[in-house]
Amino acid sequence: MIKITNLLKRYDEKVALDHLTLEIKAGTIFGLLGPNGAGKTTLISILNGLTKYNEGEVTVFDLPLNDNLNAIRKRCALVPQTLAFYENLTVIENLNFFGGIQNIPADTLKKNIKYAVETNRLGSMLNQKASTLSGGQKRRLNIAIGLLNNPDILFFDEPTVGIDPESRNEILETIMSFKKDNKTVVYTSHYMPEIEKICDEVAIINAGKIIKQGTLESMLTNESAEQLIIEVYETSMEKLKASCTKMERLTVIDETSLLLEGKESNTVSEALALLEAENIAVKNIRYGTTTLESLFISLTSKGRADV
Amino acid sequence: MFKAMLIKEFLLVSRDKHALAALFVMPAVFILIMSLALKDVFNEDKALIEYAVIDKDHSLESYSLLSKFRANKMMTEHNVSDDFGKPKEEGVQFIVVIPEGFKSQFSQNEANNSALQIEVASDIGQSHLMLFKTQVLSSVMQVRLDAINLAAEMQSSMRGEKSEAKKIEFDEKSMMKIHYAALEEDEKPTSTQQSVPSWIVFGLFFVIIPMSTIFISERKQNTLMRLSTMNVSLPILFGGKIIPYMLINQLQVWVMIAVGMFVVPLFGAAALTIGGDISALIAVSLALSLSAIGLSILIAVTVDSVEQATTIGGIINILLGAIGGVMVPKFVMPEFMRDFANVSPMSWGLEGFLDVFLRRGTLDDVMYEVVGLVLFGLVSLIIAAGIFNYKIRRVA
Numbered sequence: 047m048i049k050i051t052n053l054l055k056r057y058d059e060k061v062a063l064d065h066l067t068l069e070i071k072a073g074t075i076f077g078l079l080g081p082n083g084a085g086k087t088t089l090i091s092i093l094n095g096l097t098k099y100n101e102g103e104v105t106v107f108d109l110p111l112n113d114n115l116n117a118i119r120k121r122c123a124l125v126p127q128t129l130a131f132y133e134n135l136t137v138i139e140n141l142n143f144f145g146g147i148q149n150i151p152a153d154t155l156k157k158n159i160k161y162a163v164e165t166n167r168l169g170s171m172l173n174q175k176a177s178t179l180s181g182g183q184k185r186r187l188n189i190a191i192g193l194l195n196n197p198d199i200l201f202f203d204e205p206t207v208g209i210d211p212e213s214r215n216e217i218l219e220t221i222m223s224f225k226k227d228n229k230t231v232v233y234t235s236h237y238m239p240e241i242e243k244i245c246d247e248v249a250i251i252n253a254g255k256i257i258k259q260g261t262l263e264s265m266l267t268n269e270s271a272e273q274l275i276i277e278v279y280e281t282s283m284e285k286l287k288a289s290c291t292k293m294e295r296l297t298v299i300d301e302t303s304l305l306l307e308g309k310e311s312n313t314v315s316e317a318l319a320l321l322e323a324e325n326i327a328v329k330n331i332r333y334g335t336t337t338l339e340s341l342f343i344s345l346t347s348k349g350r351a352d353v
Numbered sequence: 354m355f356k357a358m359l360i361k362e363f364l365l366v367s368r369d370k371h372a373l374a375a376l377f378v379m380p381a382v383f384i385l386i387m388s389l390a391l392k393d394v395f396n397e398d399k400a401l402i403e404y405a406v407i408d409k410d411h412s413l414e415s416y417s418l419l420s421k422f423r424a425n426k427m428m429t430e431h432n433v434s435d436d437f438g439k440p441k442e443e444g445v446q447f448i449v450v451i452p453e454g455f456k457s458q459f460s461q462n463e464a465n466n467s468a469l470q471i472e473v474a475s476d477i478g479q480s481h482l483m484l485f486k487t488q489v490l491s492s493v494m495q496v497r498l499d500a501i502n503l504a505a506e507m508q509s510s511m512r513g514e515k516s517e518a519k520k521i522e523f524d525e526k527s528m529m530k531i532h533y534a535a536l537e538e539d540e541k542p543t544s545t546q547q548s549v550p551s552w553i554v555f556g557l558f559f560v561i562i563p564m565s566t567i568f569i570s571e572r573k574q575n576t577l578m579r580l581s582t583m584n585v586s587l588p589i590l591f592g593g594k595i596i597p598y599m600l601i602n603q604l605q606v607w608v609m610i611a612v613g614m615f616v617v618p619l620f621g622a623a624a625l626t627i628g629g630d631i632s633a634l635i636a637v638s639l640a641l642s643l644s645a646i647g648l649s650i651l652i653a654v655t656v657d658s659v660e661q662a663t664t665i666g667g668i669i670n671i672l673l674g675a676i677g678g679v680m681v682p683k684f685v686m687p688e689f690m691r692d693f694a695n696v697s698p699m700s701w702g703l704e705g706f707l708d709v710f711l712r713r714g715t716l717d718d719v720m721y722e723v724v725g726l727v728l729f730g731l732v733s734l735i736i737a738a739g740i741f742n743y744k745i746r747r748v749a
Binding site: 094123124127132134135139144147148195 | 579
């Protein structure tokens with residue numbers, strides 16, 4: 047769906063994107079992680095035709111971006127980090143304006159507004175001025191505007207900044223619901239738990255380069271980590287917890303997995319013996335980390351971004 | 354697309370109380386105040402001079418002079434005592450003392466040392482003093498002519514002849530007829546006709562405030578960026594500003610004209626009349642609107658905050674108004690200032706409107722101003738587009 051090859055972007059002498067190569071498949075929720083100044087926003091800007099690049103190739107829907115910008119834009123939407131709408135207009139006036147400006151036929155627009163309103167649960171506040179909405183409601187309106195052209199690709203630039211946990215969860219659920227509607231989502235965020243919760247694939251970008259990319263599962267498999275994941279056949283949490291109390295370095299992740307701190311053979315042998323004694327059948331042992339955050343920190347701490 | 358932009362701008366402006374006040378209330382109030390304040394300046398029947406007379410001569414001639422003064426509609430007499438103070442203290446602008454022996458002025462055989470003594474309030478300007486002096490001289494001249502006519506009549510009578518010689522008249526109406534250029538005979542310009550054009554011009558340029566405020570908010574909130582991702586190009590973006598604000602400006606023009614026609618007369622000043630072509634009026638107002646909108650967009654893309662826009666926009670408006678003859682009429686300016694006034698587009702718009710309201714102008718008469726205003730607007734828009742693109746490229 048989106049294919050980026052050898053992309054170079056310079057701001058004067060500073061390199062923002064350093065021969066970056068990336069592929070985003072259709073229908074995925076793709077997380078773009080990186081510290082401030084890593085190049086995430088530059089990449090999103092390039093993909094939306096807001097920023098020109100110096101070298102490389104970008105194709106979206108198999109179309110070269112530069113030659114098909116208008117056609118590509120009609121099938122994409124950007125939901126910026128800022129609340130990019132009119133505070134003095136009501137919710138429905140904002141939706142009508144941003145829909146009308148895109149020359150969407152009236153019938154289609156009506157249908158799309160209905161979808162945007164329902165998806166973002168804005169139905170009860172259509173005639174409310176945007177300035178009177180809560181922080182979470184404003185964020186939802188910001189997303190709803192992005193749905194007015196029924197896009198195939200949605201770019202989210204940190205859409206949950208500054209809102210309460212409940213609203214954040216609502217928004218994440220909304221974004222996850224796009225998957226069933228066959229939409230591709232490119233999602234940037236500083237909140238690692240969000241990425242873990244909603245993304246199928248993740249790329250970690252630092253100093254303008256992709257330093258790791260893959261499915262969330264593969265990202266969390268880290269051979270250099272000092273931890274192992276022991277996968278077991280499903281059993282009760284109580285039984286697993288009771289077993290783990292007998293070995294300090296063993297902790298429960300969920301009903302089918304345990305985390306073992308350390309990968310030395312005697313530690314592994316001890317854990318396996320314990321599980322056998324407790325009648326817990328082991329399915330698999332793999333290298334792993336507990337969170338994306340620890341992986342992110344270990345990867346990005348190797349080099350600091352300049353841009 | 355334009356319909357959506359039109360509706361959006363109208364809704365935003367209609368909900369901005371400050372913008373509505375600046376666009377409609379402020380110029381309407383100015384029209385009302387200035388029409389009433391200047392009402393008497395354009396009314397020759399209205400007293401402009403407050404004076405008092407101390408007659409120490411008590412002669413036929415001094416009484417005759419007093420009666421001439423009293424017959425002059427431009428002057429209002431007040432009474433003061435013989436030990437009068439300064440004119441200001443007596444509540445008048447001038448005190449005329451007719452000295453003892455004043456009548457000797459009218460006799461060729463007697464020495465003339467009986468000039469009128471005129472006390473002038475210290476805040477009286479030279480033009481006002483000149484006006485009063487002219488009125489006094491005119492009255493004295495009439496008294497003298499009356500004396501000459503009377504003497505001639507008496508001589509004829511003594512000779513037993515019937516006087517056939519025609520009296521020498523010194524009457525303004527018989528000596529001159531006043532005709533204002535392009536107006537009907539006996540028609541006079543009114544303060545409303547002078548005031549309405551000025552404050553329409555001033556009011557139109559106040560679109561700077563709402564337009565730049567909305568534009569800067571759009572830029573700061575990344576709404577413009579969002580619109581770019583929706584394939585809204587720069588010409589469409591500017592067009593989406595120009596068309597709604599042009600309509601708002603036209604609404605302003607007709608609201609101000611309605612105030613001049615229907616509200617101002619309620620307060621005692623003359624009603625506005627449109628002497629010239631309506632097509633000329635529409636052409637001037639559209640051209641002026643384009644020039645005001647061009648300048649507004651230029652300011653909006655140049656400054657970085659709403660505070661800067663309102664401050665700089667307000668200052669530019671007032672300066673252009675002051676230079677362009679909106680605040681101080683050009684006819685009272687010295688010549689170099691009158692020439693300098695031509696640098697202000699408000700001056701071109703004002704001249705165009707005065708052509709229509711005051712000089713019965715046609716489309717041809719206002720074409721010079723219309724072309725100038727359109728060019729000013731287009732050049733402003735081109736510069737604004739350049740600055741806007743430069744700023745976007747710098748960010749990108």
